Amino acid sequence: MGTTTIGALIGAGIDSMSGDDSAADGAIIGAITANVLKVAVPIAVTYAVGWAVLRGAEQLREQLFQREKTA
Numbered sequence: 001m002g003t004t005t006i007g008a009l010i011g012a013g014i015d016s017m018s019g020d021d022s023a024a025d026g027a028i029i030g031a032i033t034a035n036v037l038k039v040a041v042p043i044a045v046t047y048a049v050g051w052a053v054l055r056g057a058e059q060l061r062e063q064l065f066q067r068e069k070t071a
Contacts, residue, residue: 003034003035004034007031007032007037008030008034010030011026011029011030011031012026012027013026014026014030015027
Protein backbone atom coordinates (compact mmCIF):
# COMPACT_ATOMS: atom_id res chain seq x y z
CA MET A 1 0.00 0.00 0.00
CA GLY A 2 1.21 3.47 -0.76
CA THR A 3 1.90 6.16 1.75
CA THR A 4 -1.07 8.20 0.57
CA THR A 5 -3.43 5.26 1.01
CA ILE A 6 -2.16 4.48 4.49
CA GLY A 7 -2.44 8.15 5.45
CA ALA A 8 -6.01 8.23 4.16
CA LEU A 9 -6.93 5.09 6.11
CA ILE A 10 -5.41 6.42 9.33
CA GLY A 11 -7.08 9.81 8.86
CA ALA A 12 -10.44 8.18 8.19
CA GLY A 13 -10.06 5.97 11.25
CA ILE A 14 -9.22 8.89 13.52
CA ASP A 15 -12.05 11.01 12.10
CA SER A 16 -14.62 8.23 12.43
CA MET A 17 -13.91 7.91 16.16
CA SER A 18 -15.74 11.19 16.79
CA GLY A 19 -18.88 9.83 15.10
CA ASP A 20 -20.06 13.27 14.02
CA ASP A 21 -19.93 12.90 10.24
CA SER A 22 -18.47 10.73 7.52
CA ALA A 23 -14.83 9.77 7.51
CA ALA A 24 -14.22 11.25 4.05
CA ASP A 25 -12.84 14.57 5.29
CA GLY A 26 -10.50 12.73 7.65
CA ALA A 27 -9.30 10.57 4.77
CA ILE A 28 -8.55 13.65 2.68
CA ILE A 29 -6.67 15.33 5.53
CA GLY A 30 -4.77 12.08 6.21
CA ALA A 31 -3.75 11.72 2.57
CA ILE A 32 -2.55 15.33 2.38
CA THR A 33 -0.63 14.96 5.65
CA ALA A 34 1.03 11.78 4.41
CA ASN A 35 2.19 13.51 1.22
CA VAL A 36 3.51 16.51 3.14
CA LEU A 37 5.41 14.24 5.52
CA LYS A 38 6.78 12.28 2.56
CA VAL A 39 8.59 15.47 1.54
CA ALA A 40 9.24 17.09 4.93
CA VAL A 41 10.81 14.13 6.75
CA PRO A 42 13.69 13.59 4.27
CA ILE A 43 14.41 17.32 4.29
CA ALA A 44 14.51 17.36 8.10
CA VAL A 45 16.76 14.30 8.24
CA THR A 46 19.12 15.79 5.64
CA TYR A 47 19.31 19.04 7.61
CA ALA A 48 20.00 17.16 10.87
CA VAL A 49 22.77 15.07 9.32
CA GLY A 50 24.33 18.13 7.69
CA TRP A 51 24.21 20.02 10.99
CA ALA A 52 25.85 17.10 12.82
CA VAL A 53 28.63 16.87 10.21
CA LEU A 54 29.33 20.62 10.41
CA ARG A 55 29.32 20.48 14.21
CA GLY A 56 31.74 17.54 14.19
CA ALA A 57 34.02 19.27 11.68
CA GLU A 58 34.07 22.39 13.86
CA GLN A 59 35.01 20.40 16.96
CA LEU A 60 37.72 18.53 15.05
CA ARG A 61 39.14 21.82 13.76
CA GLU A 62 39.19 23.24 17.30
CA GLN A 63 41.01 20.17 18.62
CA LEU A 64 43.61 20.27 15.83
CA PHE A 65 44.39 23.95 16.24
CA GLN A 66 44.52 23.68 20.05
CA ARG A 67 47.14 20.95 19.86
CA GLU A 68 49.27 23.00 17.48
CA LYS A 69 49.25 26.01 19.86
CA THR A 70 50.24 23.95 22.93
CA ALA A 71 53.02 22.05 21.13
